[in-house]
Amino acid sequence: MAVVQTGNGPRELVDSGLDARSLAFTEIPVIDFGALVDPASTQAERMAVGDAVRDACTRVGFFYVRNHGVDPAVISGTYGAARDFFALPMDEKMRIHIRKSTNHRGYVPLLEENTDPTAKGDLHEAFDMALEVPADDADVLAGKTMYGPNVWPELDGFRPAMEGYYEAVYQLGRRIFRGFALALGLPEDHFEPLIRKPMAQLRVVHYPPQQGPIDERQIGIGAHSDYECFTILNQMEGVSALQVLNGAGEWIEAPPIPGTFIINVGDQMARWTNDVFASTIHRAINRSGRERYSIPFFFGPDYDTPIEVLDTCTTPERPARYPTVTSGDYILSRFDETFAYRKAGEPEPAG
Numbered sequence: 001m002a003v004v005q006t007g008n009g010p011r012e013l014v015d016s017g018l019d020a021r022s023l024a025f026t027e028i029p030v031i032d033f034g035a036l037v038d039p040a041s042t043q044a045e046r047m048a049v050g051d052a053v054r055d056a057c058t059r060v061g062f063f064y065v066r067n068h069g070v071d072p073a074v075i076s077g078t079y080g081a082a083r084d085f086f087a088l089p090m091d092e093k094m095r096i097h098i099r100k101s102t103n104h105r106g107y108v109p110l111l112e113e114n115t116d117p118t119a120k121g122d123l124h125e126a127f128d129m130a131l132e133v134p135a136d137d138a139d140v141l142a143g144k145t146m147y148g149p150n151v152w153p154e155l156d157g158f159r160p161a162m163e164g165y166y167e168a169v170y171q172l173g174r175r176i177f178r179g180f181a182l183a184l185g186l187p188e189d190h191f192e193p194l195i196r197k198p199m200a201q202l203r204v205v206h207y208p209p210q211q212g213p214i215d216e217r218q219i220g221i222g223a224h225s226d227y228e229c230f231t232i233l234n235q236m237e238g239v240s241a242l243q244v245l246n247g248a249g250e251w252i253e254a255p256p257i258p259g260t261f262i263i264n265v266g267d268q269m270a271r272w273t274n275d276v277f278a279s280t281i282h283r284a285i286n287r288s289g290r291e292r293y294s295i296p297f298f299f300g301p302d303y304d305t306p307i308e309v310l311d312t313c314t315t316p317e318r319p320a321r322y323p324t325v326t327s328g329d330y331i332l333s334r335f336d337e338t339f340a341y342r343k344a345g346e347p348e349p350a351g
C-alpha cells in the first residue's frame with residue numbers, strides 16, 4: 001500500500017499507539033473539526049486536527065466532534081421523524097420487518113438484536129437504511145448482499161428526513177475520513193476513492209427506559225464494538241446512557257454534549273491499523289425514566305475494498321495481526337452473528 005511519510009514516521013505511530021493503550025482514560029476528548037470543514041484553512045490547522053484524532057484513537061477510541069458542519073435543523077428533524085416512526089402501530093412497523101429485506105433494511109423489533117452474545121437481547125427497537133441502490137444495479141445482481149433498495153413505512157416526511165440526514169452525515173463522514181488519513185500520516189484524500197459507494201448504514205434507535213434493578217444481561221444495547229471503520233453517533237440531548245469501557249475495566253459515561261456528534265473507531269479501522277487505533281467496547285443503558293432516541297451512522301468503505309493492515313502500523317516485532325478481508329464480506333459475517341433474523345435462515349420475500 002502506498003504510504004506518504006510525514007513528520008510522524010511509521011515506527012513512531014506504532015509505538016505511540018502501544019504506549020497509549022496501557023492508559024486508563026477517564027474522559028473522552030472533544031475535537032474541533034472546523035479546519036476540515038473550512039476550505040480556506042491552512043495545512044497546519046488541518047494537521048492539528050489529524051494529530052488530535054490520532055491521540056484520541058490511540059488512547060480512547062472515542063472522540064466528540066464540534067464544528068462539524070451539519071445543520072442542526074437536519075438533526076432535530078430526524079429526531080422528530082424517529083419519534084413518529086416508533087409511535088406507528090406495530091402492524092405498520094412489522095410490515096417492513098428487516099427479515100423481509102434481502103439487504104438488511106427495515107424495522108428491528110425489541111430484543112431481536114443481541115450485540116453481546118452472552119446476553120438476552122437488546123432493549124431497543126430500530127429502523128435501518130443505507131445507500132439507495134436500484135435492484136437492477138450490477139453489484140446487486142452480482143450478489144453483493146448489502147447493496148439494494150431501502151424500504152419505507154407509510155409515514156409522511158419520514159423518508160425525506162432520513163435521506164437528508166444520510167446525505168449530511170455522509171459528508172461529515174468524508175471529513176472524518178480525512179481526519180483519519182491525516183492521523184495515519186496518509187495523504188488527506190487517501191480514503192476518498194474507497195467511499196464512493198459506501199457500506200454506510202443509518203439507523204434510528206428507540207430505547208425505552210429501564211427501571212428498578214437492572215439485569216446487566218438485558219440492557220439497551222449490550223457490550224460490543226462496532227463493525228465498520230467508525231460510527232458517527234448523535235445522542236438525544238439531556239439523556240445520558242452511553243458508556244465506554246476503559247483499559248482498567250471501568251465504564252466511563254459518554255453523555256450527550258450539545259452541538260457535537262460522538263465518533264468511535266470500529267473493527268474495520270482497528271484491523272486496518274493493526275489495533276493501533278482502538279475499537280473500544282461500549283454499551284447503553286437508559287436509566288433516565290424517559291424514552292431515549294439515538295442516531296448512529298456506521299461508516300464502512302465500498303463493498304470490495306480490501307481491509308488490509310497498513311504498512312505504517314506494522315514493525316518486525318508487530319507483524320500484521322489480521323488477514324485481509326473485503327469490507328462487504330466482513331460486515332455480512334458480523335451481522336450474521338448479531339441479528340436473530342439472519343440466524344433463522346433465508347430472508348422472506350417482501351410483502
Ligand SMILES: O=C(O)CCC(=O)C(=O)O
Pocket residue numbers: 205221226233235241242282283284294295296
Ligand atoms: O445509542 C447509543 O448510545 C449507542 C448505540 C451503539 O453503540 C450502536 O448502535 O452500535
Ligand SMILES: [Fe+2]
Pocket residue numbers: 224225226231282
Ligand atoms: Fe455501538
